[in-house]
Amino acid sequence: MRTFSDRALEIQPTGVRKMFDLAGDDAISFGLGEPDFQPPKVAIDAFHKAMVDGHNKYTTTAGLPALREKIARSWDSYQSGMNQDNVCITMSGTNALLNLFLTLVNPGENVLLPEPYFPLYGPDVTICGGEDRYYPCKFENEFIPKVEDLQALVDENTVAILYNFPSNPTGGTLNHAQRDALLEFAKQNDLWIISDEVYDRIVFEGEHVSFMGTGYDKVVLVNSFSKTFAMTGWRIGYIISANLEAMAQITKMQYYITACSNDAMQYAVLTAMEEAPDYPDIIANEFMERCEIIVERLNNMPGVECHKPKGAIYVFPKVHVEGMNSEEIALELLKDGVLCSPGSAFGPSGEGHLRFAYTISKEDILRGMDKVEATLNRLNGL
Numbered sequence: 001m002r003t004f005s006d007r008a009l010e011i012q013p014t015g016v017r018k019m020f021d022l023a024g025d026d027a028i029s030f031g032l033g034e035p036d037f038q039p040p041k042v043a044i045d046a047f048h049k050a051m052v053d054g055h056n057k058y059t060t061t062a063g064l065p066a067l068r069e070k071i072a073r074s075w076d077s078y079q080s081g082m083n084q085d086n087v088c089i090t091m092s093g094t095n096a097l098l099n100l101f102l103t104l105v106n107p108g109e110n111v112l113l114p115e116p117y118f119p120l121y122g123p124d125v126t127i128c129g130g131e132d133r134y135y136p137c138k139f140e141n142e143f144i145p146k147v148e149d150l151q152a153l154v155d156e157n158t159v160a161i162l163y164n165f166p167s168n169p170t171g172g173t174l175n176h177a178q179r180d181a182l183l184e185f186a187k188q189n190d191l192w193i194i195s196d197e198v199y200d201r202i203v204f205e206g207e208h209v210s211f212m213g214t215g216y217d218k219v220v221l222v223n224s225f226s227k228t229f230a231m232t233g234w235r236i237g238y239i240i241s242a243n244l245e246a247m248a249q250i251t252k253m254q255y256y257i258t259a260c261s262n263d264a265m266q267y268a269v270l271t272a273m274e275e276a277p278d279y280p281d282i283i284a285n286e287f288m289e290r291c292e293i294i295v296e297r298l299n300n301m302p303g304v305e306c307h308k309p310k311g312a313i314y315v316f317p318k319v320h321v322e323g324m325n326s327e328e329i330a331l332e333l334l335k336d337g338v339l340c341s342p343g344s345a346f347g348p349s350g351e352g353h354l355r356f357a358y359t360i361s362k363e364d365i366l367r368g369m370d371k372v373e374a375t376l377n378r379l380n381g382l
């Protein structure tokens, strides 16, 4: 008997939630990629005021013109000359991603996705009837893909490649030469670049390296206020592209997904950008300090090797315990009161790794690391 659609039956719940659901309330949680800050107070006040002022209605599909214009301006140093027509506000980065796959991928076509990955990408492509194909981002290459690995995956049905830097879960970031090589690969194969840059303002060294402003007209960029302004629960993000033809298709698609984004909240986000422009830098600085602490602790533990990320809010160390896989190690850690994600939740090549989100205070990071060290010592018979 036919029950549900193939697409519903094909997608599976994400493995990241599994550990979370097993954890007790008192576990020290490195599990969730959610900043432990509140949005700037001016934004919360502006949200309330906007509702009181009557901004409780539908907006235009692409969103509040003043906010779109502000966002376009915020990319001026990468790509000048964009305006509100280059921006479509979405209800989160998650919504933006689905919109882009729906806009760019036909059933039967395939999309190249990073692995280890943010677990939404593959199911999104499946929902669109496309095929998800994974390129490796290896520890030994600081999690940056090699062009030869990408090239081996392309065929006549490949229509897009998704890049995600700074990366969830690896924390990998690009330098300009690496970006240019990945750009050249996409150009040569005539692929759309879907660039997920939701961590663009959480970078610890130099400027964020973007695919925006590279002159390639098949770049569409996903962004969100979730991480950079600590607004995960507000569900607000955007798509931006210098390609106006693409933006027209994307905005048309957005109408059929959500009609528009939240009215009052768009005023609040505009206020955040205008009156608390340094907020992302303040939290990025805190994340950088936490990152240093956690990397140092991890690298002093038995069987652990950890790169020092230059962005995002995660470390993705290799953790070796003889005879145990990453889920088993994560479960042992959980028994001892520490929640983290097994690398295998982010794809097969995540096996052998654990992901720690450093979205808790430095004191809690240190307490958590004491526990991780004790568990690893025990598992290694030390």
Ligand SMILES: Cc1ncc(COP(=O)(O)O)c(C=O)c1O
Residues within 6 Å of the ligand: 033, 092, 093, 094, 095, 118, 164, 167, 168, 196, 198, 223, 224, 225, 226, 232, 235, 236, 237
């Ligand atoms: C790489 C990446 N992209 C997109 C998102 C989606 O963010 P949101 O839907 O909260 O805007 C996340 C959230 O964890 C992420 O890590």
